[in-house]
Amino acid sequence: MLFDVDYLARQLLMDVDGDDAGTLLRSWPTMVAAAEDLWASLPGWRPGVDERDRPMTSLAAQAATIEASLAGRKAWPGQGPTNPRLEQMTQTLISAAALVRRYGAEIPHEQPEAHRDLEAARARIMHGLYLTAHAVNVALHDNGRDRVNDARESGRRVHLAQHHSPYAVAPTGAWLDRMTACENTAHSYLSDRFAQALAGVAIRPVEDPSRLTQALANWDIQSHRALACQLEPSNILLITRTQGLIAGASMVLVDAAATAGILEPSDRLVPAIADAGRSWSDLASRWSDLAPPGARIQEPLSRAAAEVRAAYRQMTHDASTLVSPEVIAGRPGLPQAVTATLRAVEAGSELAHVVAEKADNRNLTGSARTLSRRAHNDIDSGMVAAPPEGDVVWVSPADILARRWVPLPKPVATALRAASAAAATASGAASRESSLHLPPARVGGIPSDRGRGRDSRTHAGWRPLGATKSRGVTL
Incomplete structure (x- = not known):
C-alpha cells in the first residue's frame, strides 16, 4: 500500500x-x-x-x-x-x-x-x-x-x-x-x-503464483466496464497509463522468460511491445489535458489498476529496486506470469480500438491554457499540418485568462485521433507478436489452436519450463 x-x-x-x-x-x-x-x-x-x-x-x-x-x-x-x-x-x-x-x-x-x-x-x-x-x-x-x-x-x-x-x-x-x-x-x-x-524492508516470498493472472483478468473487466459507461477522461487517462505500465513490465518478464528458457528469444517481440508502450504513454499525456482537476476515478477501476501495479512489482522488484532477469527467472510463478502478461498485451489491441472510438467524441473539453499550448506544440512538431492562413489563435485569450474549459481546438482533436490510431496500430502489432509466443489454449485438457490459424504441435516461441530441444524439435 x-x-x-x-x-x-x-x-x-x-x-x-x-x-x-x-x-x-x-x-x-x-x-x-x-x-x-x-x-x-x-x-x-x-x-x-x-x-x-x-x-x-x-x-x-x-x-x-x-x-x-x-x-x-x-x-x-x-x-x-x-x-x-x-x-x-x-x-x-x-x-x-x-x-x-x-x-x-x-x-x-x-x-x-x-x-x-x-x-x-x-x-x-x-x-x-x-x-x-x-x-x-x-x-x-x-x-x-x-x-x-x-x-x-x-x-x-x-x-x-x-x-x-x-x-x-x-x-x-x-x-x-x-x-x-x-x-x-x-x-x-x-x-x-x-x-x-x-534496504531493510522485509520481502515476502511469492505465495500466490496466480496473482498477476487474476489481477490482469480483473483489470480487463474493469477497464471495459469503465469504457462502456459515460465518457470520463479521468478513467481513460488511468486506462492508458496502466496499459503503458503493462507494456513496460511485459518487456521485463519476457526478458526474464528468455533467460529462464521459457520463451524462445525473439528480435521482434520486445520491440513491438516497446512501441506499443510508447504509444500508450503518448496517448495518456494527451488525455491528461482533458481530465478535470476534481474528476473522480471509478473505485473498482482504481483498485484494479493498483493491484496490477502491485502484482507486477512482486515479480520484478525487491523493495524499490528492479532486479535482474536472472533473479526473476528463479521466482516461482514465472511461466504463469509470462502467459498472463502476453495475453494482456494481446488483448490491448481491442482495448486500444475502444479508446480510439472515445477520441471521436465531439463533446471533449479541456483547460483553455493547456489546449492552447498543445495546439501550437502539435503544429510545431509536425504532428498536425500548419494551417495555410499562417499563425492562428486557436483559443481565445479571454478564455485563457478566465481559466475556462473549452472544446478541443482542431489541431488538438486531430492529433488526439492520430495518437489513438497510432496506439491501435502499435498495439495490434504487439498483439500479433504476443499471440505467436503464447502457449496453445486447452479445451477439455486437449491443446487447441482455435482461432489462431496454426498447428499447436508446431507452436512458435513457447517452451514449457524445463523442456529441452533436440534436433530442432521441442520435447
Missing part, C-alpha cells in the same frame, strides 16, 4: 500544473493527518520520546496551520473541490493504518528484521509526503507564472518576487513559503537515511 502511495505521488509530480494548485493545497492537510495516524499506529511508537518522530510531529503541526488558514479565508484558494489523487493516497494511508491497528500486536517489533522493516515503512511514508509537498510547490509555482504571464499580456505591471522564485507572487507566495517549510521538514527526515532504510 505504501508502494502505491509512492507511485501515485510520482505520477502527480510528473504531470502537475498551475490549475491543480488550489485542489492540491486543500487536500494536503488531510493527507498529512492520515500519514501521521499511520505513523502513530506502527508498533513501537512512543509519543514524544523518539527523536525520529519529531519531523512527522512538526509536519503535522505545519499542515494543521495550513488547514486552519484555509478554513478562515475567502480569498484564493478558498473553499472548493479537493484533488482526487491526493484523496486516493489519503484513503490508502487510512486503510493501512486500520490494518496495522488490527494486526500490529502480532508483530515482534523488537526483532532486528521487524525493526528494519518498520524503519523502511516510516521512510516510505515520509517519502510519499515529500514527493507530494514538492508537487504542491511545483503547482503553486506554475500558478504564479500563469498569473505573471496573464498580467503581462493584459499590459498590467507585476512585481516579481525576490525569493524562492520570481513567480512566487501574491496570492501564491505565502503558500509557497508554507509548503516549502513542509517539504524541507520531510527532507530533513529522509536526508542520508532513505536508501539505507529501504
Whole structure:
C-alpha cells in the first residue's frame, strides 16, 4: 500500500500544473493527518520520546496551520473541490493504518528484521509526503507564472518576487513559503537515511503464483466496464497509463522468460511491445489535458489498476529496486506470469480500438491554457499540418485568462485521433507478436489452436519450463 502511495505521488509530480494548485493545497492537510495516524499506529511508537518522530510531529503541526488558514479565508484558494489523487493516497494511508491497528500486536517489533522493516515503512511514508509537498510547490509555482504571464499580456505591471522564485507572487507566495517549510521538514527526515532504510524492508516470498493472472483478468473487466459507461477522461487517462505500465513490465518478464528458457528469444517481440508502450504513454499525456482537476476515478477501476501495479512489482522488484532477469527467472510463478502478461498485451489491441472510438467524441473539453499550448506544440512538431492562413489563435485569450474549459481546438482533436490510431496500430502489432509466443489454449485438457490459424504441435516461441530441444524439435 505504501508502494502505491509512492507511485501515485510520482505520477502527480510528473504531470502537475498551475490549475491543480488550489485542489492540491486543500487536500494536503488531510493527507498529512492520515500519514501521521499511520505513523502513530506502527508498533513501537512512543509519543514524544523518539527523536525520529519529531519531523512527522512538526509536519503535522505545519499542515494543521495550513488547514486552519484555509478554513478562515475567502480569498484564493478558498473553499472548493479537493484533488482526487491526493484523496486516493489519503484513503490508502487510512486503510493501512486500520490494518496495522488490527494486526500490529502480532508483530515482534523488537526483532532486528521487524525493526528494519518498520524503519523502511516510516521512510516510505515520509517519502510519499515529500514527493507530494514538492508537487504542491511545483503547482503553486506554475500558478504564479500563469498569473505573471496573464498580467503581462493584459499590459498590467507585476512585481516579481525576490525569493524562492520570481513567480512566487501574491496570492501564491505565502503558500509557497508554507509548503516549502513542509517539504524541507520531510527532507530533513529522509536526508542520508532513505536508501539505507529501504534496504531493510522485509520481502515476502511469492505465495500466490496466480496473482498477476487474476489481477490482469480483473483489470480487463474493469477497464471495459469503465469504457462502456459515460465518457470520463479521468478513467481513460488511468486506462492508458496502466496499459503503458503493462507494456513496460511485459518487456521485463519476457526478458526474464528468455533467460529462464521459457520463451524462445525473439528480435521482434520486445520491440513491438516497446512501441506499443510508447504509444500508450503518448496517448495518456494527451488525455491528461482533458481530465478535470476534481474528476473522480471509478473505485473498482482504481483498485484494479493498483493491484496490477502491485502484482507486477512482486515479480520484478525487491523493495524499490528492479532486479535482474536472472533473479526473476528463479521466482516461482514465472511461466504463469509470462502467459498472463502476453495475453494482456494481446488483448490491448481491442482495448486500444475502444479508446480510439472515445477520441471521436465531439463533446471533449479541456483547460483553455493547456489546449492552447498543445495546439501550437502539435503544429510545431509536425504532428498536425500548419494551417495555410499562417499563425492562428486557436483559443481565445479571454478564455485563457478566465481559466475556462473549452472544446478541443482542431489541431488538438486531430492529433488526439492520430495518437489513438497510432496506439491501435502499435498495439495490434504487439498483439500479433504476443499471440505467436503464447502457449496453445486447452479445451477439455486437449491443446487447441482455435482461432489462431496454426498447428499447436508446431507452436512458435513457447517452451514449457524445463523442456529441452533436440534436433530442432521441442520435447
